[in-house]
Amino acid sequence: MNSIILIAGARLLVVLMLVFSLFMLIRGHNEPGGGFIGGLLAAIGFVVYAIACGTRDARRALRFRPSSIAGTGLGLALLAGVMAAIWGDTLFTGQWLFLGATETDKGWPLSTVLLFDIGVYLVVLGAILSIVFSLEEAV
Amino acid sequence: MSWLLSLPLIIPFATAIAAFLVRGHASGRWISLTGSAIALAAAIALLMVVLDDGVIAGQMGGWPAPFGITLVADLLSAVMVLITAITAFAVAIYAFGDIDRRREELGYHALFQTLIAGVTGAFLTGDLFNLYVWFEVMLIASFGMLILGGEKEQIDGGVKYVALNLVSTLLFLSGIGLLYGMTGTLNLADLAQKVETIPNQGLLTAVAMMFMVGFGIKAAVFPLFFWLPASYHTPSFAVSAVFAGLLTKVGVYAMIRMFTMIFDHDIGFTHTILLWIAGFTMVTGVLGAASQGDFRKILSFHIISQIGYMILGLALMTPLALLGAVFYLVHHIIVKANLFLIAGIASRATGSTDLYRIGGLYASSPLLAVLFLIPAFSLAGFPPLSGFWAKYVLVKASLDAEFWFMAFIALAVGLMTIFSMTKIWAEAFWKPHPTNPDPALDQVPHRGALLLPVAGLAVLTMVIGLYPEPFVVFAERAAAQLLDPTAYITAVLGAAP
Numbered sequence: 001m002n003s004i005i006l007i008a009g010a011r012l013l014v015v016l017m018l019v020f021s022l023f024m025l026i027r028g029h030n031e032p033g034g035g036f037i038g039g040l041l042a043a044i045g046f047v048v049y050a051i052a053c054g055t056r057d058a059r060r061a062l063r064f065r066p067s068s069i070a071g072t073g074l075g076l077a078l079l080a081g082v083m084a085a086i087w088g089d090t091l092f093t094g095q096w097l098f099l100g101a102t103e104t105d106k107g108w109p110l111s112t113v114l115l116f117d118i119g120v121y122l123v124v125l126g127a128i129l130s131i132v133f134s135l136e137e138a139v
Numbered sequence: 140m141s142w143l144l145s146l147p148l149i150i151p152f153a154t155a156i157a158a159f160l161v162r163g164h165a166s167g168r169w170i171s172l173t174g175s176a177i178a179l180a181a182a183i184a185l186l187m188v189v190l191d192d193g194v195i196a197g198q199m200g201g202w203p204a205p206f207g208i209t210l211v212a213d214l215l216s217a218v219m220v221l222i223t224a225i226t227a228f229a230v231a232i233y234a235f236g237d238i239d240r241r242r243e244e245l246g247y248h249a250l251f252q253t254l255i256a257g258v259t260g261a262f263l264t265g266d267l268f269n270l271y272v273w274f275e276v277m278l279i280a281s282f283g284m285l286i287l288g289g290e291k292e293q294i295d296g297g298v299k300y301v302a303l304n305l306v307s308t309l310l311f312l313s314g315i316g317l318l319y320g321m322t323g324t325l326n327l328a329d330l331a332q333k334v335e336t337i338p339n340q341g342l343l344t345a346v347a348m349m350f351m352v353g354f355g356i357k358a359a360v361f362p363l364f365f366w367l368p369a370s371y372h373t374p375s376f377a378v379s380a381v382f383a384g385l386l387t388k389v390g391v392y393a394m395i396r397m398f399t400m401i402f403d404h405d406i407g408f409t410h411t412i413l414l415w416i417a418g419f420t421m422v423t424g425v426l427g428a429a430s431q432g433d434f435r436k437i438l439s440f441h442i443i444s445q446i447g448y449m450i451l452g453l454a455l456m457t458p459l460a461l462l463g464a465v466f467y468l469v470h471h472i473i474v475k476a477n478l479f480l481i482a483g484i485a486s487r488a489t490g491s492t493d494l495y496r497i498g499g500l501y502a503s504s505p506l507l508a509v510l511f512l513i514p515a516f517s518l519a520g521f522p523p524l525s526g527f528w529a530k531y532v533l534v535k536a537s538l539d540a541e542f543w544f545m546a547f548i549a550l551a552v553g554l555m556t557i558f559s560m561t562k563i564w565a566e567a568f569w570k571p572h573p574t575n576p577d578p579a580l581d582q583v584p585h586r587g588a589l590l591l592p593v594a595g596l597a598v599l600t601m602v603i604g605l606y607p608e609p610f611v612v613f614a615e616r617a618a619a620q621l622l623d624p625t626a627y628i629t630a631v632l633g634a635a636p
Contacts, residue, residue, distance in 0.1 A: 067159075068160060071156055071159040071160050071249075072160070074152075074156050074159075075153075075156045075157075075160075078149065078152055078153060078156065081149075082149060085142060089201055090141040090142070090145070090197055090198060090199055090200065090201055091141065091142070091145040091149070091197075091199050091200070092199050092200040093200050093201040094200070
C-alpha cells in the first residue's frame, strides 16, 4: 500500500505503540498487563509499519530475524527459570533483588519473574512477526 | 532432588534453543548430539536415584502440591525417560547421515529436541493439565517434523495426523475439565485419593471413557489407529524412527498411568473394554501389515499390533501382566526405532522402500542383514531376544488370568509378525535387486553414522534378551508401584495425616 496519510500516521503510531508495549510489560508485574500483552502490542506496532512501508522496511527496522528474536526470548525465559538454582530453589522459583533498598524504601525491585516476562515478550513479538511477515510476503 | 527431575527437561529445551539460533549452520548437529548425550547422562542419574530412594517428586516454582506443577519420577517414569534419552541419542547420531542441509536450515534439530522435551515432560509430570501441555508441545514439534521438506505426500499425511490428534486433544481436555469439576484438583496423586469420594461413580466411568478414546487415538489402538499408517512412512527416516519409537508410547504410558491410578474404580467395565481393544488392535495391526508392500508401511502397521500387547498387559491388571506391559514398552521402543533406522539404510543402499523394487541386500551387505535380523526376530518374539521375554510374560499372564483366547491371539499375532518379517527379508534382502545388480552399502555416504546407532540398539536388544533377569526384576518393581500408588502419593503430597 502506498498511502501518504498512512505512512505519516504510522510514524507517530508505531512509536506510541512500542512505548506503550514496554509500559504494559513493566506494569504487568502487579497490574493487568505483562509480557504476553506487551509482545502483542509491539507486534502490532511493527505490523502497522509493515502495512504502511512494506515488509522489507519493517524487517530492516526490526534489525533481527523475527524467529531469532523468538528463540532468544525462549532462552531468556528458560534462563529465568534455571537461575533459581543459584539460590538452591526448585526450577522457576521467583528470585528477588531489591537495589538500593533502605529501611523506609523497598528500592528498585529486580526479579527473575521480570526476566521471564521479557522472554515471553520477545517470544510473542518474534512468533507473531514471523507469521505475519511471511503471510504478507506470500501475497 | 528436584533439579535431578527437571534436568531431563531443561537440557533438551536449552539444546533446542541453541540449535535454533544456529540453524542451518553445521554446528547444529553437534549441538544436538552433545545435548542428547548430556540428557542421557541426566536420565541415567535420575534412574539411579529412583532405584535407590524410591519415588521422588519436586514442586516447580516452590508451589506446594496440589496447587503447583509437580514433577514425579517413579520407576516407570524414570525408565521411560531413560529410554527416550537413549532413542534420542541414537537418532541424533543417525541424523548426521540422514538429515540434509535444507532440513537443517528449516530447524530440524530444534524441533527434534523440542519433541524430546515434550515426550520427557509427559513422562515426568504429575499433573493432568501439565500432561496436556506436554502433549501439545509434542504435537506441535512432531507436526513440524512431519512436514519438514514440504513434499506433497508429507502434507497429506501431516493433515490427517494433526486433524485426528486435535480430536484426541479435545477429548482429553474435556475429560480434564469434567474431572476438575468433580474433584477440584488436577494433581494426579491428589486425584487418586479424591476420585474415591465422588458420589456419582457412573459419571467417573463416563469420563474414563473420554480419556480412553483420547489416549487411544494417541496410542493408535483399534479402531482409532488409521492416522498412523497414513503418516509415518512420509517423513525422513530419522523422524519416522523417533515417531515410531516414542510418540504412540506416550499415549500408552498415559493410559497405563490413568487406568492404574485414577480409573481403577470399575475394572470390570473399563478394563474389559481395554481387553477387547487389545485383541482387535493386535489382530488388525498384523493383518494390515500383511497386506502392505512397503518397508515402512509394514513396520507402521506392526506398531499398531504391538500396542495391542501393551494394552493387553494393562487390561489384565495383574502384577504379572503389568510387568509384561512395562517390559514390552521398553523393548518395543528400542526395537521399533531400530527397524525404522534400518529401513532408512536399506532405502539408501537400494534406492527405495518399496519392497517390490528393491532387493539383493543380503549378498551386498551381510552386516546390514544381520543387524536387521536381530530387531526383526525380537519383534516377532524369537528366543533369546528381548521380544521373546516380553511376549512370554504377557501370554503367561493371560493364561494365569484364564483368558485362553487372548493368549491364543497373542501367540497367533506373533506368528503373523514372523510372516511380515520374512516378507521383508525375502524381498529386500534375499531376492536379487530387479534393476540394479549390486546395491552396495559402501556407496552410502556417512554410513558410519547410520550404522552405529543401529548396531548400538541391536546390542541393547541382545543384552535384554540374553540377560533378562535384572530387567524383569525392575519391571516387577515398576508394576508393583503402579498397582499400589501409595509411595507415589506420599512422595507428592507428603505422608498421610
